[in-house]
Amino acid sequence: MSAATGANAGQIGLVLAAAGAFLLGGGISAACLWRPGNRLRLTAKSMAYFGICLGLAALIWRSVVRGRWMPLEDNFEAMATLALLLAGFTMYVQRAKPIPGLDWFLMPIVIVMLLCAALLGIFHPGNYEPAGIWDLTHRASSFAGMAAFGVAAGVGAMYLVASARLRRKAAIGNGPPVSLERLENLTHWAVSFGFALLTVGIVTGLAKIMQRGPHTMLGPHWITSPKVILAFSVWVVYAVALHTPITPAVRGRKSAMLSIVGFVLMVATLIAVLYLPTER
């Protein structure tokens, strides 16, 4: 990583405001449970869109200050971009074919990511090395993959809750039904997409190592570095989760749990990249 130049207070403020907007939107959305009404629902949706706008404004501002338009050049940008990708996906699904309650499972991940972006922006900006084609592809595919895994984890958690409610024979409300089948399909789709991106990320990472030899930040013993081991573990977990349609043993709840475990491992990989010691 090159010399760190962190995000300025305004950009961090915008990202925090975005997190606040998502939080407020989530609160209003939850309030709809007690006081159903179009006005509240519309306000909750508006807050989410407002949050996305605030986050985008922070990224654009950052790009203008840096004089380069490609995001993913430091930890702050990477994390904020990831959060916005996830938020954007949530809003897209809610617009195209709504899944009531999906935002309650995905938006907390978005909020945590935005808070992490703000903290990293202040304490650990870690500007990345100048990007070559392998770097760029590696970063873009890894982060987009992580966003997809975030979706899979959120939807997987939703599947577990919905399945538990059905087993408990809990009363059902009047809202549009969200079926386990749809949640399972969405999880599978997100895992497939994320898996493809993660594979690209791993291959391009390997290509980078092959190209530079022992001169990457992982050093000559890259094969035993926590980042590589964790990334490979994530890949294996998702490879299993991806095979649910032909592996009956991991159908339904087990598949949902796998997608959550995979995401946790993916987050661990990210933390490993950021904080665990590496050879130089």
Added chain:
Amino acid sequence: MRRLLVLGLNHKTAPLDLRERLAFSPEQRKCALLALGARFDRCEAVLLSTCNRVELYVARETHGHPRHTELAEFLAQNRALKLEDFQSRLYHKVERDAVSHLFSVAASLDSMVLGETQILAQVREAYEAAKEAGTAGPMLHPLFQRAVAVGKQIRAQTTLGEGRVSVASVAVDYARRIFDIFTDKTVLSIGAGKMAERVLAAIAALKPGSLIVCNRDGAKAAALAGKFAGSPAGFDQLPDHLAAADIVITSTGSDKPIITRNMFQTAIRRRRYRPIFVIDIAVPRDVAADVGKIENVYLYNLDDLQQAVTATLDKRSAAAQAAERIVEDHVNDFAAWNRARMMGPLIDHLYQRSHALAQEELARTVAKLSGVTDGDRQQLEELTRRIVNKLLHDPIQVLRDSEPAHAPMAQYLHAVEKLFKLEDDAAKPEGEA
């Protein structure tokens, strides 16, 4: 002045066979409305006829016709019934009570199944029919439009219409929470009784890919399968069908469970652990209770479904209070609006007529006097204007402040019309809302 009244009977006052005999088809309703309009001039009418009620909403001149006895006779003649057969079952309400009744009906507070959703569409349909027949006028147009709005508001703002109130519809709701697409699903009915048919009918509405009826009596299985474009099957093929089915409805009269855990475990393995929804509506149960513990099996028995129905009804009862408050607010609003609408033109007319009379008398007096200057004339005009205003101020204020609770509004205004002879050329209330 218009007077509103409603005459009718419903599921609380009349048995089903009487309601059936009094019910109107859409065609009969149209003819009845036209006949009523032809018989009673300047009378507005809307006829609401559902399986649970027959109600005639009428707006007429305050002391005009039809009276409620005439409406009852009209109903008897129209349906070719003796008035004595149903007279004691009739209720009639006027003015504010009639408004309150209609709003409660539209809100489904007066329905047999509290919060049912059909009634709002039926109220709207009745209003549309009256519009088409030309029997809805300046009173009933705004009244029914408001009633529909009240119904919608209650549906949106309360939980009165939430949930399902029949075992079959609850089963459908649960099915829709397990499966997204039904066109590739197989429904298996084990047993061919009445209850199975009811649930099967509800599930068949989801348009499943295939439907199998499995019964010991092949003829019964074929008959039920035929109703839903399904295929009959014998009991010996049950394990195969269990493995293929995504939704199983079981309702045999067996004393012991016919589907055991072992049997189901084999089936779920054969179907590669795809989720399966089992609706066991048999008493005693057809499916062993521990089947529900198998992964990806969602087992619901009659008690589970009935509990969901009871929970819905409890929830609706709790929501009814909030709905009643909304109805009350709207009744007050409508009463105030209607009062202002009827009173405004009448008061205007009263002022105009009184001032015209005063001006007439003033002109006659001035003509008899000599040496009246323009200044004097202006003073006299001002004097007469003030006298008229002061004379009218108190009665009009009393009229404006009068509580409808003390005297029906229409009667009050009608009295003013009579006393001041405003009837002949009274300004008509504003048109349709």
